[in-house]
Amino acid sequence: MIERFEPVWQRWVGRRIPPASRVELDHRRIFILPTRVGGTYALILFLLLLVSINYQNSLAYGLTFLMLSVGVLAILHTYRNISGLVLSGGHARSVFVGEPVQLRLRLESTGHGHQAIALGWDSEQLEQTDVEAERLVEVGLTLPALKRGWMRAPRLRVESVFPLGIFRAWSWLDLEQTVLIYPQPVAGTMPLLQGVQPHAEDDGHATTGPGVDDYQGLRLWQPGDSMKRMHWKAWSRGQGLMVKEFSDLSGHDLCLDFMALGGDIEERLSRLCYWVLELSQRQQPFALKLPGFLSAVDSGDAHREDCLRQLALYGVRA
Amino acid sequence: MGRKLDACLNAINEVVLGKEPQVRLALTCLLGGGHLLIEDLPGMGKTTLSHTLARVLGLSFQRIQFTSDLLPGDILGTSVFDRDTGQFTFHPGPIFAELVLADEINRATPKSQSALLEAMEEGQVTxxxxxxxxxxxxxxxxxxxxxxxxxxxxxPESQLDRFLMRLSLGYPARSAEKALLLGESRRDLLPRIEPLLDHSELATLQQQARQVRASDALVDYVLRLVDATRSQPQFAYGLSPRASLAILSAARAWALLAGRDYVIPEDVQAILPAVIGHRLRERTDPTGHGGGALVQWLMREVPVL
Amino acid sequence: MTSSSLAKPIPRVSLNWLLIAQALVIVPFALHVPVALIVLWLVCSFWRIQIFRMRVRMPGTWIKSGLLVGTAGGIYLARGSLIGLDAGAALLIAAFILKMLEMQNRRDALVLIFLGFFCIAVGYLFEDSLLWGLFTLLPITTLLAALIGLQQSGISSKPAATLRLSAKLLLQAVPLMLLLFLFFPRLEPLWSLPQPSNKALTGLSDSMAPGDIAELSKSAELVFRASFDGPLPPRTQLYWRALTLEQFDGRRWSQSSRAQVPDAPLWRREGERVGYSVVLEPTGKPWLMTLDVGQTDLAGVRQMSDFRWQRRRPIEQSMLYNAESWPDAVRETVLSDGARLQALQLPAKGNPQVREWAADLHRRHLGTDALVDALLSYFTSQPFRYTLKPPSLGANSIDDFLFGSRAGFCAHYAGAMAFALRSAGVPARVVAGYQGGELNPDGNYLTVRQFDAHAWVEYWQPNVGWRSVDPTAAVAPARVEQGLEQALAADEEFLGDSPMSALRYRHLAWVNSIRMGWDNLNYGWQRWVLGYQGQQQLKVLGRWFSGFQAPVFAGGAAVILGLLALWLFKPWRRESDSQLRLFNHFERLLARQGLKRQPGEGAQAFAQRAAEQLPAHAGAIRDFVGEFEAQRYAGADGSAGALRQRLKSLRRSLPWRLSAVRGKRP
Structure with missing residues (x-):
């Protein structure tokens, strides 16, 4: 039943609290309901009232009414504690699939302080923080990066039960935070562009990267290896899937090629990703060739970011 | 007055080609009553810029070339025994000029550096x-x-803090460089520049700059910026109150140069890289640069309004 | 709060306040629970602190269950039962103490805090004085502070700030609480519950030996306070009847078995009516104090055959009742045979001298009234002494008193006179109660204390009914006219056993005025707070809000909450940022046109960009931003209205249809 209402609720929240990069919590965005502790509190109040009635004790009545009033006031205080808080999403760094995304959120007080503000993606795992009056606090939340491409952070839950814990004021915000997720790097042989090679025959300084020139031996098959290098004979002998490995002796610029790899798209992108990182670390200039895209031969951070971006967005850009 | 300032800017830009933003910042710095640090490779026109500023503003100019064997006395001056009068007479050093160009300051020993920097701070020498x-x-x-x-x-950071701004001129644009190559030598142009301001006018302008209005909302923005440097993890240390004062006085001067009598956040953003770039250090890299990236981060992330 | 957050450890602030609150809750209970519990508490607190400082570990299951069983057993031994309010309170306190020891996470702390509130409420059943009520504000505040501390996020919180917040919260809750207190309908008890037993209450009992009342006179304990609707009756008329003693065994006067019959006697109102209200302290006895002949419409109270008023349950908590009396009423002109026999009952033998003397007097004086006068004149004519320390009497105590020692307290006189009247064949009985009282001029009410205890005599004649007579008045008129202190001889010290009692220093004006003021405060507390039940509430509400209770209550609550909300949120403070709100509005307008302000982009830069993209509306855009800048940065005193005006004209000029682009991402 609850699942069936979920989309209705989501749509309603989406209309009521439209996405925005900077949100001030106000009466339109704050919901408030009693918590389970609030239920216990009500039960205690009821017991106290029974004692007061049965013993006709004015002081016990007084205590009951005092606690009832405090309970009612707690609504105002809980609401006040969270209202006026300004949230905005910070810049998030791109990560690779499988790594946690660090999303930074800024909490800003525009007037009074806010205590025990809990933030998180679901109500079970929340980070708590205080925001002092007229101060700015930054909170980091993590999300698992599951899929390559643009990742949109889910709606953020902001809540607080301060001061008494008997009411919970919360909101459900979309701060329009997006992160680019790169493919997961997977090690393997270097997928070099076949055939056409630039002609820079250098003075014998040989790159010993994987290549096509020299047979090196056999190794176990990994996803993404080209079918052309399969050692079918070994397979037919029942020795499992083996791949023939070659190394490249050339000294010219490298061009990583999507088509040089086998396997499905994600596996190929993962292998390319690994080599983009690897070559960038070696500060070796390289080019990247994807269907419909060919980068310049270059090195450096900007080039690496550009290549990773292409890999991340390959085939997903609408 | 506003027209005079525009005239000054134009005059300087005629000599220092293709550096309008830097020239404007340099003039802002002087209007704000601060000292300027220019960091660049030799031959980028630092000397020309300072010399032109001195000429246009009608200031006496001295240049001190800092070398590793420069002594404090070479900057401040020394007393020399005069055989005729039988007394020591003081020969003032090059620092006794209205505009002093301290060239390649980081080639001198810390001792000589601090002689200059103390004079800058105190306005007097002992x-x-x-x-x-x-x-x-x-x-x-x-x-x-x-x-x-x-x-x-x-x-050291403490000395850097005494400069209101740090600028970097950078390579000229292609067209500017072409004009430079085709035109007369810049040095030859200098003597022909007429002073456009006298001392009293300069003093009035500085006074006006101090009176430019900075509203509550604007000061709040400056405070937000400063607060962010103090609370965010990527900053090795936060900005000092002197730095916040520097931001405000530079922003005022910038607003005056733009012909306004109040400061808007854009003024603050215009001067921010020059004013706090040299005062910030990244936590992960406390010795190197990285100030520039931090300033960009601040301008992007700190709410303006 | 989710279940995971309930399992988190307790913040330090909360634990600190919880320990303090526990002390504040438990220490005053020391009088009502076995002393061993206090020791247990000290041990447990020390243990808990050591746990907190990581010196010792939490107790294991065995230790915990051992402690639980041991404590319950101890309470059973000390109280003789595990049922009843006393034992129940002890068990509650024990649970409160032991829970502290096994408190690990926030859920445990919550249980402890709620238990604490409950303990305070139970404490009110034992003690409800003004001072106590004020004192309990301390544990309430600290418990609330502990509850707040439980929600705080830990290390940086300062304990004092938490307590301040708690006090603030309570203070803000007071108006609403008063409103509820005033209007919440007081229900009759839903079911009967064990009442607290007040141990060792002094006061009148249902039997009286000659020395008993003298013993009582050593106590300055408060019995009741009374305020009168009209003027205060003269002191000599202030005879507060508690009960009558009709059975004499030669030494003690005690209540007869007939007195338990709830059989209202016949009487006729006559003369002036006296209206008054009484706040009676707990006596542990069922009877109320009234002037003769009293009447009250209090629920659960009946008039008994001897004109006393009695409640079903003993009075264990102070209670307030309104009563009216007719001092000149004619009481029971016809006496039933049983009653007559009881009123003439005498032991078979003993005190022969009195019997003879009385019979003789009866023969000499015709009529009962003359006989009574003769008896009284005997007391005045002979050298009788009024004293707290009479010499001891022999087996024929009345003989010895009347013809020997001639020194006694009111009980001696009343007993002797009733005996004499019965011997003469006149139905008579001893009335025990209080006489007089101290007038508090501040509050115009009467305070009656134990040393005002008194005994006098009633005798019956056909057609006239019962009449009261006070032999003590004949011996020591000052006792009745002024009070005990004035009536005692100079060598007898008033309240000799309690040197610290402020009553002993009444002659010091300032001590007395402080004492009177304090007493007045307490009386007000009892009358208006403790006594604010059932009828009293109806009376007050009827007088002030007759017929409008519901609307007044609802309106009051709304006003209180509204004012609190205003005070908390201070909406006028936000007015200054109406500029910013309007600018946000402006941004939303442009966002519909696909123009979004970049992070860190200032108003002017944004306006510049917007004007370039929407050249047709450049004027309106610049106009708005110009005004915004002028107001916000140039210090121009433009109103929010001017800004709103410009925003409106911009909105009108913008094409509405472009809003369809809204959903599209740039």
């Missing part, structure tokens, strides 16, 4: 027990080579 006032107005334009160059003594 030599052999006698205190001598420096001229008013008194500006220092110091240049330094990038850190990577050999044989340099880097200025």
């Amino acid at each position: 030599i052999e027990g006698a205190t001598r006032l420096l001229p008013d107005p008194f500006f220092v334009i110091a240049t330094q080579n990038p850190f990577s160059q050999g044989g340099t003594f880097a200025l």
Whole structure:
């Protein structure tokens, strides 16, 4: 039943609290309901009232009414504690699939302080923080990066039960935070562009990267290896899937090629990703060739970011 | 007055080609009453810029070339025994000028550096027990080579803080460089520049700059910026109150230069890289640069309104 | 709060306040629970602190269950039962103490805090004085502070700030609480519950030996306070009847078995009516104090055959009742045979001298009234002494008193006179109660204390009914007219056993005025707070809000909450940022056109960009931003209205249809 209402609720929240990069919590965005502790509190109040009635004790009545009033006031205080808080999403760094995304959120007080503000993606795992009056606090939340491409952070839950814990004021915000997720790097042989090679025959300084020139031996098959290098004979002998490995002796610029790899798209992108990182670390200039895209031969951070971006967005850009 | 300032800017831009933003910032710095640090490779026109500023503003100009064997006395001046009168007479050093160009300041030893920087801070020098006032107005334009160059003594943070701004001129644009190559030598142009302001006018302008209105909302923005440097993890340390004052006075001067009598956040953003770039250090890299990236981060992330 | 957050450890602030609150809750209970519990508490607190400082570990299951069983057993031994309010309170306190020891996470702390509130409420059943009520504000505040501390996020919180917040919260809750207190309908008890037993209450009992009342006179304990609707009756008329003693065994006067019959006697109102209200302290006895002949419409109270008023349950908590009396009423002109026999009952033998003397007097004086006068004149004519320390009497105590020692307290006189009247064949009985009282001029009410205890005599004649007579008045008129202190001889010290009692220093004006003021405060507390039940509430509400209770209550609550909300949120403070709100509005307008302000982009830069993209509306855009800048940065005193005006004209000029682009991402 609850699942069936979920989309209705989501749509309603989406209309009521439209996405925005900077949100001030106000009466339109704050919901408030009693918590389970609030239920216990009500039960205690009821017991106290029974004692007061049965013993006709004015002081016990007084205590009951005092606690009832405090309970009612707690609504105002809980609401006040969270209202006026300004949230905005910070810049998030791109990560690779499988790594946690660090999303930074800024909490800003525009007037009074806010205590025990809990933030998180679901109500079970929340980070708590205080925001002092007229101060700015930054909170980091993590999300698992599951899929390559643009990742949109889910709606953020902001809540607080301060001061008494008997009411919970919360909101459900979309701060329009997006992160680019790169493919997961997977090690393997270097997928070099076949055939056409630039002609820079250098003075014998040989790159010993994987290549096509020299047979090196056999190794176990990994996803993404080209079918052309399969050692079918070994397979037919029942020795499992083996791949023939070659190394490249050339000294010219490298061009990583999507088509040089086998396997499905994600596996190929993962292998390319690994080599983009690897070559960038070696500060070796390289080019990247994807269907419909060919980068310049270059090195450096900007080039690496550009290549990773292409890999991340390959085939997903609408 | 506003027209005069525009005229000054134009005059300088005629000599220093293709550096309008930097020229404007340099003038802002002087209007704000601060000292300027220019960090660049040799030959980028640092000397030309300072010399032109001095000429246009009608200031007396001295240049001190800092070398590793420069002594404080070479900057401040020394007393020399005069055989005719039988007394010591004081020969003022090059610092007794209204605009002092301290060239390649980071090549001198810290001792000589601090002689200059103390004079900048105090507005007076004490030599052999006698205190001598420096001229008013008194500006220092110091240049330094990038850190990577050999044989340099880097200025410590405390000294850097005394410069209102740090600029970097950078390579000229292609067209500007072409004009430079085709035109007359810049040095030859200099003597022909007429002073456009006298001392009293300069003083009035500085006074006006101090009176430019900074509203509550604007001061709040400055405070937000400063607060962010103090609370965010990527900053090695936060900005000092002197830095917040520097931001405000530079923003005022910038607003005056733009012909406004109040400051808007855009003024703050315009001067921010120059004013706090040299005062910030990244936590992960507390010695190097990275100030620029931090300033960009601040301008992007700190709410403006 | 989710279940995971309930399992988190307790913040330090909360634990600190919880320990303090526990002390504040438990220490005053020391009088009502076995002393061993206090020791247990000290041990447990020390243990808990050591746990907190990581010196010792939490107790294991065995230790915990051992402690639980041991404590319950101890309470059973000390109280003789595990049922009843006393034992129940002890068990509650024990649970409160032991829970502290096994408190690990926030859920445990919550249980402890709620238990604490409950303990305070139970404490009110034992003690409800003004001072106590004020004192309990301390544990309430600290418990609330502990509850707040439980929600705080830990290390940086300062304990004092938490307590301040708690006090603030309570203070803000007071108006609403008063409103509820005033209007919440007081229900009759839903079911009967064990009442607290007040141990060792002094006061009148249902039997009286000659020395008993003298013993009582050593106590300055408060019995009741009374305020009168009209003027205060003269002191000599202030005879507060508690009960009658009709059975004499030669030494003690005690209540007869007939007195338990709830059989209202016949009487006729006559003369002036006296209206008054009484706040009676707990006596542990069922009877109320009234002037003769009293009447009250209090629920659960009946008039008994001897004109006393009695409640079903003993009075264990102070209670307030309104009563009216007719001092000149004619009481029971016809006496039933049983009653007559009881009123003439005498032991078979003993005190022969009195019997003879009385019979003789009866023969000499015709009529009962003359006989009574003769008896009284005997007391005045002979050298009788009024004293707290009479010499001891022999087996024929009345003989010895009347013809020997001639020194006694009111009980001696009343007993002797009733005996004499019965011997003469006149139905008579001893009335025990209080006489007089101290007038508090501040509050115009009467305070009656134990040393005002008194005994006098009633005798019956056909057609006239019962009449009261006070032999003590004949011996020591000052006792009745002024009070005990004035009536005692100079060598007898008033309240000799309690040197610290402020009553002993009444002659010091300032001590007395402080004492009177304090007493007045307490009386007000009892009358208006403790006594604010059932009828009293109806009376007050009827007088002030007759017929409008519901609307007044609802309106009051709304006003209180509204004012609190205003005070908390201070909406006028936000007015200054109406500029910013309007600018946000402006941004939303442009966002519909696909123009979004970049992070860190200032108003002017944004306006510049917007004007370039929407050249047709450049004027309106610049106009708005110009005004915004002028107001916000140039210090122009433009109103929000001017800004709103410009925003409106911009909105009108913008094409509405472009809003369809809204959903599209740039």
